[in-house]
Amino acid sequence: MLFDTHVHLNARQFKEDRDETIQRAFDAGVKYMVVVGFDAETIPLAIDIAEQYETIYAAVGWHPVDAIDFTDDYLTWLKELASHPKVVALGEMGLDYHWDTSPKDTQKEVFRKQIKLAKQLDMPVIIHNRKATEDIIAILQEEDAAQVGGIMHCYNDSVEYVQACLDMNFYISLGGPVTFKNAKEPKEVAKIVPLDRLLIETDAPYLAPHPNRGKRNEPAYVKLVAEQIAQLREMDLNEISRITTTNALTLFNIKKE
Template structure:
């Protein structure tokens, strides 16, 4: 039993065969999924998909790459949607210094606004981080994000930053890169993160794990991620699956 904590079933890549992809995931032991909405196009579809399946949930937020596009009305909209019974988190949000569409100061402003919103509605946060670790940790600390905690989505950073995240009540989520031969960081993180703070994800349709690297990712492949982590930790796959699912249900307040 697995929980794909971060999947974009609302992506255009799944428009033609979304139902088949979902059922393929269920058949591969993926019992739960969280569909992430991050802009005006993907947020409504995330909720629509969640409404159609009992064990699929949604999160709503604004991606840092598109921070320059977010308006006050968008922030209010996200707040209203946070009360939907299938919405379990605010995000993904954060900082992305790889792309230059949105200036850093705009990204930071939108990031802080969403952290404050999450605290207002008492919901966990899903963090997108690309080449911005120190600034993200600083902002989370300054905004007292530990009050709601959340998920460090697709963690691909040094082990030295893990403790700061754990201290703020964040879980560490690993995806496809943990299976890549040339990706030592997530492998080391997989070995060291406390089991009760570890999550698995796909980020599908992106970052497909080995041996499907370079192809379209899908939630069924979260099993490959969990299998790799169980090997790295030298532990039983079923135990890892059960614990990471329990962790996801805890952070998403699913009982």
């Protein structure tokens, strides 16, 4: 039984075969999924999908690349949506210094607003980080995000930052890159993260794991991530699956079906 903690079934890449993709995931042993909404288009669809399937949930947040479009009305909207019974987290949120679409100061402001909202609602947060690790850790610390904790989504940093994340009550989630042959850092991280803080994800349709790298990713492939981690830690696949699913259920406050 597997839990894909971060999937974009609401992406346009799944428009033609979303239901079939979900069924393939179920058939592969992926019982639970969290569909992540990150802008005005994808957030409502994330909730719609979650409403259709008993073991699929949603997260709602505002992506840093679109921070320039964020308004207080959107913040109010997120607050309202967070009360939906299938919404289990706020995010993804954070900082992205790779795509030059929103000024850094604007990204930081929107990030802080969402953390404050999460604390107000007592909900975990899902963090997007691209080339902004030190600023993200500083903001999480300054805003006392440890009160709610959350997920460092698709963790792609070195081992040296893991402890700072753990100290703030965050889980480390690994995705497709841990299976890439030349990806040394994710493999090292996979070996040292405490088992009770480890999660797995696909970030589908992006970052498909080996041997599907470069193709459209889908939630069924989270099993490949679990298999790689099990191999790296010299553990049984079923045990990794059980541990990471239990961790996700705990974090998202989901009762086991």
